[in-house]
Amino acid sequence: MNIRELARRSGVSTATVSRALNDRAEVSEATRERIRRLASELGYAPNEPARTLVRRRSDTIGLIWDSGQEAQGLHNPFLLGLLSAVRTALSEADYHLMLLTTPAADDPDASYLQAVRRHNLEGVIVLTTPPDDRCLRVLAASDVPCAGIDTAFTGPHTVRVSSDNAAGAEAAVEHLHTLGHRRIATITGPLHLPPAAERLAGYRRACERLGLAVPEEYVVEGDFFLDSGQRAGDRLLALGEPPTAIFAAGDQMAIGAMHAAADLNLSVPRDLAVVGFDDIDAAALVRPSLSTVAQDQRALGEAAVAALRGLLDGPDLTPRSERTVSATPRIVPTRLLVRGSSRPGA
Amino acid sequence: MNIRELARRSGVSTATVSRALNDRAEVSEATRERIRRLASELGYAPNEPARTLVRRRSDTIGLIWDSGQEAQGLHNPFLLGLLSAVRTALSEADYHLMLLTTPAADDPDASYLQAVRRHNLEGVIVLTTPPDDRCLRVLAASDVPCAGIDTAFTGPHTVRVSSDNAAGAEAAVEHLHTLGHRRIATITGPLHLPPAAERLAGYRRACERLGLAVPEEYVVEGDFFLDSGQRAGDRLLALGEPPTAIFAAGDQMAIGAMHAAADLNLSVPRDLAVVGFDDIDAAALVRPSLSTVAQDQRALGEAAVAALRGLLDGPDLTPRSERTVSATPRIVPTRLLVRGSSRPGA
DNA sequence: CTGTTAGCGCTTTCAA
DNA sequence: TTGAAAGCGCTAACAG
Numbered sequence: 129m130n131i132r133e134l135a136r137r138s139g140v141s142t143a144t145v146s147r148a149l150n151d152r153a154e155v156s157e158a159t160r161e162r163i164r165r166l167a168s169e170l171g172y173a174p175n176e177p178a179r180t181l182v183r184r185r186s187d188t189i190g191l192i193w194d195s196g197q198e199a200q201g202l203h204n205p206f207l208l209g210l211l212s213a214v215r216t217a218l219s220e221a222d223y224h225l226m227l228l229t230t231p232a233a234d235d236p237d238a239s240y241l242q243a244v245r246r247h248n249l250e251g252v253i254v255l256t257t258p259p260d261d262r263c264l265r266v267l268a269a270s271d272v273p274c275a276g277i278d279t280a281f282t283g284p285h286t287v288r289v290s291s292d293n294a295a296g297a298e299a300a301v302e303h304l305h306t307l308g309h310r311r312i313a314t315i316t317g318p319l320h321l322p323p324a325a326e327r328l329a330g331y332r333r334a335c336e337r338l339g340l341a342v343p344e345e346y347v348v349e350g351d352f353f354l355d356s357g358q359r360a361g362d363r364l365l366a367l368g369e370p371p372t373a374i375f376a377a378g379d380q381m382a383i384g385a386m387h388a389a390a391d392l393n394l395s396v397p398r399d400l401a402v403v404g405f406d407d408i409d410a411a412a413l414v415r416p417s418l419s420t421v422a423q424d425q426r427a428l429g430e431a432a433v434a435a436l437r438g439l440l441d442g443p444d445l446t447p448r449s450e451r452t453v454s455a456t457p458r459i460v461p462t463r464l465l466v467r468g469s470s471r472p473g474a
Numbered sequence: 475m476n477i478r479e480l481a482r483r484s485g486v487s488t489a490t491v492s493r494a495l496n497d498r499a500e501v502s503e504a505t506r507e508r509i510r511r512l513a514s515e516l517g518y519a520p521n522e523p524a525r526t527l528v529r530r531r532s533d534t535i536g537l538i539w540d541s542g543q544e545a546q547g548l549h550n551p552f553l554l555g556l557l558s559a560v561r562t563a564l565s566e567a568d569y570h571l572m573l574l575t576t577p578a579a580d581d582p583d584a585s586y587l588q589a590v591r592r593h594n595l596e597g598v599i600v601l602t603t604p605p606d607d608r609c610l611r612v613l614a615a616s617d618v619p620c621a622g623i624d625t626a627f628t629g630p631h632t633v634r635v636s637s638d639n640a641a642g643a644e645a646a647v648e649h650l651h652t653l654g655h656r657r658i659a660t661i662t663g664p665l666h667l668p669p670a671a672e673r674l675a676g677y678r679r680a681c682e683r684l685g686l687a688v689p690e691e692y693v694v695e696g697d698f699f700l701d702s703g704q705r706a707g708d709r710l711l712a713l714g715e716p717p718t719a720i721f722a723a724g725d726q727m728a729i730g731a732m733h734a735a736a737d738l739n740l741s742v743p744r745d746l747a748v749v750g751f752d753d754i755d756a757a758a759l760v761r762p763s764l765s766t767v768a769q770d771q772r773a774l775g776e777a778a779v780a781a782l783r784g785l786l787d788g789p790d791l792t793p794r795s796e797r798t799v800s801a802t803p804r805i806v807p808t809r810l811l812v813r814g815s816s817r818p819g820a
Numbered sequence: 821c822t823g824t825t826a827g828c829g830c831t832t833t834c835a836a
Numbered sequence: 837t838t839g840a841a842a843g844c845g846c847t848a849a850c851a852g
Contacts (some may be wrong), residue, residue: 178845410756
């Protein structure tokens with residue numbers, strides 16, 4: 129079943145069928161309707177590769193997510209929500225989605241950029257901060273429109289979307305302050321990662337604003353994983369003047385800190401309040417349940433898609449300030465979820 | 475940069491370039507090498523849509539995962555590993571991957587099958603058990619090769635890959651028995667879902683083999699989520715003769731059961747041992763850490779891809795028994811992870 | 821409003 | 837071993 133066959137059966141030319149099915153204005157309503165019905169009846173679907181070939185556009189976006197294994201434990205649960213959000217937003221905008229594979233190291237020609245060219249992809253969305261990736265840098269430096277979520281990469285046709293990490297951290301600290309806490313420590317992620325640095329900055333800003341002292345020992349760097357959180361917790365609680373509350377830049381570390389407290393027979397939240405970041409699945413499963421700063425995965429996905437579309441539709445036709453895109457924030461707000469680990473009554 | 479340009483610069487015809495780049499035998503080694511080098515230098519990459527159009531095959535597989543929101547909480551962490559495994563296995567077999575979107579309800583013509591036809595997809599991999607989906611059934615009934623992971627759907631060109639749920643459950647029960655437990659209860663998933671039913675069957679078989687009595691009250695049905703596990707735990711522990719061990723068919727329910735024990739001031743694993751199923755992230759984060767039956771996501775992904783490829787390569791050329799596919803098990807073994815919730819010393 | 825026609829970039833006969 | 841030429845299914849000028 130192809131367009132020629134459909135044209136034959138409708139008694140019109142292929143051009144008319146094409147016009148009818150593509151909603152071109154020049155077709156009479158009657159013919160369009162007739163062709164539509166027949167197409168639906170016969171189960172006709174246009175051949176996309178053929179369309180792509182002639183139109184020189186594929187309506188397809190590439191998706192890159194996490195190259196190595198490194199980040200696996202880190203962003204896992206978060207990632208799936210993001211993936212889902214991106215997929216939904218993209219399909220609502222009538223784009224197709226192609227999953228790009230990490231290029232094999234043994235094939236020098238394989239690269240994200242190659243894949244984009246081969247498939248006529250119109251843009252790429254990049255999820256998570258990948259380990260320093262050469263292929264990704266080549267892509268970012270190219271003329272391919274890219275939108276990165278929570279990813280530090282820049283290029284001429286590149287946008288970055290991320291949660292408002294600083295504001296999220298601030299909100300967490302403020303929440304703890306409101307609860308009466310005055311000695312609030314933090315466990316950070318690896319500070320070379322932007323989100324980790326931003327969350328620390330938010331913590332500092334909040335403390336400053338609230339007039340809280342931040343002794344040097346109150347800032348401990350972790351690696352986002354459980355054990356580092358527990359070790360940091362051990363250290364903090366062993367201080368001469370231990371904190372009464374901890375803000376951890378990641379949920380796994382927050383849970384680790386709760387374990388540290390438990391090992392000292394301290395009760396959470398009575399003796400130590402804890403707030404994490406990310407709202408991973410486990411946050412709602414542990415006991416006490418973990419208060420956390422949730423990222424809005426849907427909003428992130430939508431913002432990324434909106435930003436990418438802005439890059440796609442006539443990059444230079446309208447003045448920057450007038451583009452719809454700019455209305456969509458590249459910084460997505462977070463939401464504080466108060467649960468047992470910081471709820472006085474719990 | 476296209477094949478014509480490359481041909482011109484190499485001083486040969488496009489046909490020769492095509493043959494050289496596609497490893498056809500009829501090209502002299504010298505020309506092939508020369509063309510290869512030039513192609514690499516010029517950064518030439520063949521246009522896939524054009525190839526697809528003429529070859530009538532796309533080397534592309536579609537991926538369907540979770541239609542509704544329902545399953546969201548359920549299989550989440552598991553899914554991402556699966557996705558990753560499928561992506562890797564597919565790219566090793568030189569297939570591209572297209573993410574399919576749940577068809578919009580308001581467009582009667584949109585369907586998975588349509589998408590497959592439009593893009594010339596050669597097969598589809600389906601992840602997770604979706605809610606009773608009409609579109610999916612249409613697809614399964616078609617001539618499109620499909621491989622489902624943990625999904626109950628059948629059709630003429632369909633294979634199903636799943637973990638050995640029964641054996642996994644058996645192993646869990648046996649483990650508890652070895653620890654000295656004789657009163658072992660179970661919390662099941664919704665029994666209309668195959669994995670849930672299979673896990674229950676494994677539990678029963680193990681009990682029978684080990685000579686353990688299974689009073690009717692020892693089997694409680696849950697919904698795979700936390701709360702149902704806690705409620706089931708409450709009920710089991712309130713029995714006149716409460717179990718000393720619980721096998722839950724899902725980790726969230728297992729964690730719920732641990733909460734129930736904690737609320738009664740029972741110690742896990744001393745007063746109650748618990749084993750779950752799936753090895754979600756939280757299993758390693760809760761305290762005590764949760765023993766569980768882990769599914770091998772990589773193996774599942776690889777098995778699905780292998781099975782699908784078996785369907786693709788000459789479905790009827792070789793007798794069934796001789797196909798390479800049949801060497802790859804459609805049932806993937808699980809692995810028991812013993813952690814704190816069932817470790818005597820813990 | 822509709823039809824005719826010329827390709828899009830590639831692979832694949834068929835001839836040489 | 838190579839080249840010339842046809843055509844995959846579709847869209848987009850250009851005519852009518």
